[in-house]
Amino acid sequence: MEQFLKDPSIYTLARGPLVWIAFLVFFVGMFYRIWKVLTLAKKEKIIYPYLSLKYTLRSITHWIIPYASISMRRHPWFTIITFVFHICLIFTPIFLLAHIELWYESWKIRWWSLPQSIADVMTVTVILCAILLLIRRVIQSDVRFLSTKGDYFALVITVLPFITGFLAHHELLLDYKIMLLIHFISGEIMLILIPFTKLSHMFLFWLTRAHTGSEFGAVRHSRDY
Amino acid sequence: MFGKISFNRKQVIDIGIDKTLETVSQEKINKAIERVLKKEASARLKVFVETCMRCGMCTNSCHHYLGHENDPTYAPAAKVKQTIWDILSKRGNVSKEDIKKYARIAFTECNLCRRCVQFCPFGIDIAYLISLVRRICCLIGVVPQYIYDQVLSHMQTTNMLWFRQDEWLDTIQWLEDELKTEIKNGKIPVGKKDAEVLYLAHGLEAKYMTGLLINMAKIMNVAKIDWTVPDTDGWDYTVKALYAQDLETIGKVIRTHYETALRLNVKRIVIGECGHAFRTAIYEGVRYLGWKEPPIPYIHGVEFFYELIRDRKIKIAKKIKEPVTIQDPCNIIRYKGMGKMLRYIVRELCENIIEMTPNDDHNYCCAAGGGMIDAGPPWKTARIEGGKVKAEQIRDTGAKIVIAPCHTCHKGIEDLNDYYKLGVHVKFLLDIIVEVMEIPEHMRA
Numbered sequence: 001m002e003q004f005l006k007d008p009s010i011y012t013l014a015r016g017p018l019v020w021i022a023f024l025v026f027f028v029g030m031f032y033r034i035w036k037v038l039t040l041a042k043k044e045k046i047i048y049p050y051l052s053l054k055y056t057l058r059s060i061t062h063w064i065i066p067y068a069s070i071s072m073r074r075h076p077w078f079t080i081i082t083f084v085f086h087i088c089l090i091f092t093p094i095f096l097l098a099h100i101e102l103w104y105e106s107w108k109i110r111w112w113s114l115p116q117s118i119a120d121v122m123t124v125t126v127i128l129c130a131i132l133l134l135i136r137r138v139i140q141s142d143v144r145f146l147s148t149k150g151d152y153f154a155l156v157i158t159v160l161p162f163i164t165g166f167l168a169h170h171e172l173l174l175d176y177k178i179m180l181l182i183h184f185i186s187g188e189i190m191l192i193l194i195p196f197t198k199l200s201h202m203f204l205f206w207l208t209r210a211h212t213g214s215e216f217g218a219v220r221h222s223r224d225y
Numbered sequence: 226m227f228g229k230i231s232f233n234r235k236q237v238i239d240i241g242i243d244k245t246l247e248t249v250s251q252e253k254i255n256k257a258i259e260r261v262l263k264k265e266a267s268a269r270l271k272v273f274v275e276t277c278m279r280c281g282m283c284t285n286s287c288h289h290y291l292g293h294e295n296d297p298t299y300a301p302a303a304k305v306k307q308t309i310w311d312i313l314s315k316r317g318n319v320s321k322e323d324i325k326k327y328a329r330i331a332f333t334e335c336n337l338c339r340r341c342v343q344f345c346p347f348g349i350d351i352a353y354l355i356s357l358v359r360r361i362c363c364l365i366g367v368v369p370q371y372i373y374d375q376v377l378s379h380m381q382t383t384n385m386l387w388f389r390q391d392e393w394l395d396t397i398q399w400l401e402d403e404l405k406t407e408i409k410n411g412k413i414p415v416g417k418k419d420a421e422v423l424y425l426a427h428g429l430e431a432k433y434m435t436g437l438l439i440n441m442a443k444i445m446n447v448a449k450i451d452w453t454v455p456d457t458d459g460w461d462y463t464v465k466a467l468y469a470q471d472l473e474t475i476g477k478v479i480r481t482h483y484e485t486a487l488r489l490n491v492k493r494i495v496i497g498e499c500g501h502a503f504r505t506a507i508y509e510g511v512r513y514l515g516w517k518e519p520p521i522p523y524i525h526g527v528e529f530f531y532e533l534i535r536d537r538k539i540k541i542a543k544k545i546k547e548p549v550t551i552q553d554p555c556n557i558i559r560y561k562g563m564g565k566m567l568r569y570i571v572r573e574l575c576e577n578i579i580e581m582t583p584n585d586d587h588n589y590c591c592a593a594g595g596g597m598i599d600a601g602p603p604w605k606t607a608r609i610e611g612g613k614v615k616a617e618q619i620r621d622t623g624a625k626i627v628i629a630p631c632h633t634c635h636k637g638i639e640d641l642n643d644y645y646k647l648g649v650h651v652k653f654l655l656d657i658i659v660e661v662m663e664i665p666e667h668m669r670a
Binding site for chain 1 (some may be wrong): 230249268269271272273276278279280281282283284285286290293297298300302306320341343344345347348349350368508512515517558559560562564577583586587653
C-alpha cells in the first residue's frame, strides 16, 4: 500500500491496493453467499430440523480422506489427481516464502514457509494436474457432454496464477516485472471470482455434505460414501 | 473420440405426454416452471446446481447408463443437464418439445433410487432435482397416462384402482371366508378400535393379488396379533402421486392414513412389502403436512416380520433349501437402512443365501421403481434395458429364488426374469414365511 502511495503505477497498484480489494471481495463475497444459502435453507423448512453434527462429520471425513468412499475407490486415478491438485493448490500459496514476506511487509507477521524447491515441485504439480483434468474433460465422453464454458474457464482461472508465478520466479518468457504483474492480476482475479463462479464449491462443499450426510445418516440410516 | 453426443431415443407415444401437450398452452408451461423453480424450490436447487463440478463421478453409478452401453446422455448429471440446467439456461422459455424430452428423462430414465448421490463428492441429490422436473411436468399435466390415471384414482378414492368403499368391505368379507377354510375361526377385523396394529393393504391385494392379503391375515392370526383393517377409504397404502410429484395428493392420501389410524386409536400402522408407500409415508408425506416425523409409528413389512421372528411369535417349521438371493429395495434400504433386518429374516427362513454385489445400501435399483413400472406398457422396454445390470447381478448369484420385499421390485424383476431368461422365482418375504411357518394343529381348519 505504502509503495503505491509513494510511487503510483500499475505495478504497485496490483501489488498493493488490488490485493486488499481482492481479499475483501473474496471474504465478503464468500460470507454473503454462505449467509444467503443458510437463509434460503430456512425457507425450505426441511433442512435444519434434520441436521446432525455427527453425520455431517461422518460424511465430510469420508470425502476428504482419499479412497474413503466407494466412489473414490471406483475412480482411483481421478481421485489421486484431484487430491494432489487440491492439496498443492491450497498449501502452496499459503506457505510460499515470497507470499509470507509480503504479509510481513504489511502486517509484520510471518509463519513457516515451504523450501523453494518443494514449492516449485508443488506449483508444477498443480499445472500438470490441471492439464490432466483438462484432458480428461475433453476425452472422457460423459464429462465432455457435461462440461460448459464455465468449467473450462474455472480451470484456467485457477491454474493461471500458478503458471505466471512459476514463470516470474524463474524469470522465464517475459520480463520479470511484467510477468509478476500478470501474476498479481491473475491471482486477484481468481480470488474475486471464487465466490461467484464454480469455484464456490470451495465453501459450498461443506454445506451440501452437511445436508446430505445428515439426511443419509441421521434420517435414512444408510451410507452416503 | 470427439464425436458429438446427442439425445437419441426411439420414439415412444404416451398419450399422457404427447396428447396432453397438444392442448397445453405456453402460458401454463411458463407458470409451472415459475412456480416450481422460483417459489417451491430454493436452497437445495440453487446450491446443487451451482456446486456440481461436472466431474462425472456419478456416471457409472447409474444402472440406466450401464444398461444403455455407457451412453453419456443417460448419466445422472447428464439427466440434470438436459432438464433442470436446460430450463435454467433458457430462463424458463422452453418449448413443448423440450417438455416432452424432460418428461421422458424424468419419468422413464430415472428411478429416483439415489444411488448416484452416494457417488457424488458433494452429495448432490440428483433424485431431488429430477423430482423437480416431474413436479413441473405434473403441474402442466404432462405425466405418463398410466401414472396419471392412478393419481386421479388416489385423488378421488384414496386408492390406486378406483375401488369403492363398499367393494373394499365386500372383498374383506369374502377373503375372511377364504381364510376360514385354512385357519379355524380366522378373522380379518374391520374398523376395530384400540387395536395394536392397523394393517393397510396394497391396492392390488384387494383385487388381483388377494392371496397376499390372505397370507398376511394368516400370519396375523397365527402370531395372535391384535389387528384391524380400515373400515373406510384409506385402506390402500400406495401413493402413486409420489411418482408424479403431485404433492397435494400425496398430502391428502398420507393424511387419510394417519387420520384413520388415530380415529381407530391403534398403536401403530403396519404395511406390507412396498417401497414407495413406506418412503412417502415417513418422508415426503409427513414433510408436506408439516411434521418432522410420523405422528404414530409407521412400520414396514420387513420391520414387522423381523419383530415377529425375533420374538418367536411365529415359528419356522422348515427352512428353504434352494439357493436364494436378496433384492434390496432402494426405498427401504438406501432410504431407511433396513438391510440388516432383512438379512436376519432371510437367514431365519433360508439355508443357502448368495448375496448380489454390490448389495445392501449400495444396491442397484431394479429399474422398475420410482414410477417406471407404473408408467405402464409404453415404457416397458425402458426399464428392461435399464434393468440389464440387475439381471446380470441375479444371474451371477446362480440363485433360484429372488426375495424382493417390495411390490415394484417384485414385478420389475419378474419382467427381467422373463426377458433375460434368468430362470428364477421372485418371491415376497410373505410368500416364504407362510410357506415355512408352523401353523399349530388346533388352528388348522
